[in-house]
Amino acid sequence: MPLIENIIRPDVRALSAYHVPDSAGFVKLDAMENPYTLPEPLRAELGRRLADVAMNRYPVPSYAALKTKICDKLGVPAGFDVVLGNGSDELISIISIACAKPGAKVLAPMPGFVMYAMSARFAGLEFVGVPLKPDFSLDKEAMLAAIAQHKPVVTYLAYPNNPTGNLFNADDMVEIIRAVGDTGIVVIDEAYQPFAQSSFMPRLSEFSNIVVMRTVSKLGLAGIRLGYMAADAALLAEFDKVRPPYNVNVLTQAAAEFVLDHADVLDAQAENLRAERAKLATALQALPGIEVFPSAANFLLIRLAAGKNNADSVFSALLDRKVLIKNVGKMHPLLENCLRVTVSTPEENQLFLDALKASLAS
Template identity: 70%
Template structure:
C-alpha cells in the first residue's frame, strides 16, 4: 500500500479537486462576480483604513462590530445571533461538521450549488439529490416524500437556485420547513438575495429550524470571503462551536466594516445589474436557437443546440462562461452566463450570435 492509500480516505481519493479555470485576458462571465469596483474616493479611504489595521494581531474572535454592521445594513433581525464564515462555503462546511452524526442525511433539490454535496461527502454525510422538474421548479410532493422517508438532518434550498436562477415558491419552502420540523435544519441559501429582492430573513421567528445563509460575494466583495448565517440562537451557538476561531482575517473584517457603511454603493450596483439582467434576457430570447430560463439572480441560464461547441467558440473569442451541460441531465446543453455591464453584455451577445451561426 502506498502512503496515499494508507492515510487518505477512499472517498477523498476518488474526488477530483474543485477546478477553477485561469481567466486572465478573458471576459469573465463564469463566476457571478459583480463587474463593478468601488468608486476611486472609497478605494482611497479603504486603503487608508487597511493601512492602519494591526496585522501583527489576531482578529478579536467575537467580531462584534462586523456583526453589528451586518445586522444594521443587511437586514438581519435584531437579537438574532450571526455566525460568520470565510465565504458561505465555510458555513456549509461548518453545518456539515456539526450535524455529521452517524447515518445523518443531507437533502437538496438538484441540480443545485455543488458545495452542498461536496461538503456532505467530506463530512461522511449521505447526500440525497432530488431532481427538480424539467422547468427547474421545485417538485414539492417529491420533496415532502423524501423528507418523510429520509428525515434529513440538513435540507438546502438555494433561493434563488444556482445554476438555474429559479426562485422557488415561498409557500413551498414554508411547507418544507413545517414538514422537516425538529428533525432537521432547512438552510435557505440567499447568496443571490441582492438580485432576488426577497428573503426568508424576516421570517426567522416563524421557524425554529430555519437557517438563512448569505454571502457578500455576489454583492461585490467576492475577494474578501465573507459569509454569514442567522437562525434560532441555540442552533447558532452550536454552529459557532465548530467555527475556526480566527476564520475572518483582519483585512476582510476591516474591509467589510468599511464597505458596509457605504452599502448604498453596492445596492446601486445590484440595481443596475438587475436592469442589465432584464435587457440581457430579452436580447437572448431574440436569438434563434436560444432558450432562456427565468432568473432571479445575477446570472442567466440558457439552452442551445450544442453547448460544447458554443462554449468552445466563445472561448476562442476570449469569453469565459460556465458550461453546466454535463453537471446534471436536466442541464443538458445549458450554459450559465453572469450578468455584467452593458458593454460586456453586448460583447458577449455579439460573440454568442457569431458562435451560434458558425459551423
C-alpha cells in the same frame, strides 16, 4: 500510490477537486461576480483604513463590531445574531461538521450548488439529491417523500437557485420546512438575494429550524471571502463551537466594516445589474435556437436548441473569442445543452452577445 491509499479515505480519493479555470485575458462571465468596483474616493479611503490594520495581531474572535454592522445594514431581524464564515463555503462546512452524526443525511434539490454535496461527503454524511421538475421548479411531492424516507438532518433550499437562477415557490418551501420539523434544519441559501429582492430573513422568528445563509460576494466583495448565517440563538451557538476561532481575517473585517457604511453604493450597483439582466435576457431571447430561463439572480441560464449547435461547441467557440462563461450541460441531466452567463456591464454583455452570435453562426 500505497501511501495515498493507506492514509486518504476512499470516498475522498474518488472525488475531483473544485476546478477554477484560468481567466487571464478573458471577458470573465463564469463566476457570478459583480463587475463594478468602488468609486475612486471610496477606494482611496479604504486603502487608508487597511493601511492602519494591525496585521501583526490576531483578529478579535467575537467579531462583535462586524456582526453588529451586518445585522444593522443587511436586514437581520432584531433579536437575531449571525455566525461569520470565510465565504458561504466555510459556513456549509461548519454546518456539515456540526451535524455529522453517524448515519445522518443531507438533502437538496438537484441541480444545485455543488458544495452542498461535496461538504456533506467530506464530513462523512450521506447526500440525497432530489431532481427538480423539468422547468426547474421544486418537485414538492418528491421532496416531501424524500424527507419522510430519509429524515435529513440538513435540507438545503437555495433562494434563488444556482445554477438555474429561479426562485422556488415560497409556499412550497414553507411546507418543506414544516415537514422537516424538529428532526433537522432547513438552510435557505440566499447568496443572490441582492438580485432577487425576496427573502426568508424576515421570517426567522416563524420557524425555529431554519438557517438563512448569505454572502457579500455577489454584492461586489467576492475577494474578501465573507459569509454569514442567521438562526435561532441556541442553534447558532452550536455552530459557533466548530467555527475556527480566527476564520475571518483582519483585512476582511476592516474592508467589510468600511464598505457596509457605504451600502448604498452596493445597492445601486445591484439595481444596475438587475436592469442589465432584463436587457440581456431580451437580447438572448431574440436569438434563434436559444431558450432563456427566468432568473432572480445575477446570471442567466440558457439552453441551446438541438441541432448543429450544442453547449460544448458553443462554449469552445466562446473561449476562442476570449469570453469565459460556464458550461453546465454535464452537471445534471436536466441541464442538458445549457450554458450559464454572469450579467455584467453593458459593455461586457455586448461583447458576450457579439461573441455568441459569431459562435452560433460558425
